[in-house]
């Protein structure tokens with residue numbers, strides 16, 4: 732089972748069935764869904780994802796593993812993590828009510844520490860839409876390096892869209908600690 736991670740203000744923990752409604756509600760918020768792959772995020776989508784996460788139990792090679800971010804017991808966001816040998820891809824979404832207060836930075840900092848120390852990963856990468864300025868700012872603040880701008884590499888909501896690729900090596904992470 733995924734062992735909860737405590738930060739100064741937050742707890743990162745496994746998803747539970749009680750998270751279903753809050754999870755579906757903020758994922759459906761237009762500001763959250765706009766630059767993500769989904770159009771509508773139904774209760775059934777949320778229920779299925781939480782069931783899959785319970786079956787996986789912990790970050791597992793070649794699967795996305797979603798982690799709940801909670802503040803005083805309330806779900807405020809999620810982090811996604813896909814392990815590929817000693818590398819991983821990172822994803823994240825936060826409830827708009829809880830954005831702009833450093834929670835995403837705090838949660839991802841803890842996840843990166845877990846990934847590079849406990850899981851001994853070598854590199855983590857993330858891709859984001861070039862229009863997603865909040866996401867790009869967040870990655871740069873965390874120390875991610877822009878590795879490339881991929882032109883029209885994604886069929887996204889009816890058009891070819893660009894992606895920006897960011898990477899962070901374990902040694903780069905340690906150099907900032």
Ligand SMILES: CC(C)(COP(=O)(O)OP(=O)(O)OC[C@H]1O[C@@H](n2cnc3c(N)ncnc32)[C@H](O)[C@@H]1OP(=O)(O)O)[C@@H](O)C(=O)NCCC(=O)NCCS
Pocket residue numbers: 762763764766767822823824825826829830831832833834835836837858859860863865866868869
């Ligand atoms: C991308 C996303 C997670 C960014 O979250 P966020 O809430 O902006 O991130 P944070 O709150 O950690 O940091 C941002 C701001 O909080 C401010 N902040 C306030 N209090 C803070 C604190 N105690 N510590 C750190 N930052 C704080 C920072 O100044 C920062 O602003 P700046 O970037 O202008 O410097 C969020 O916009 C989101 O969920 N978007 C929708 C989903 C999405 O697009 N996901 C990405 C897919 S690739």
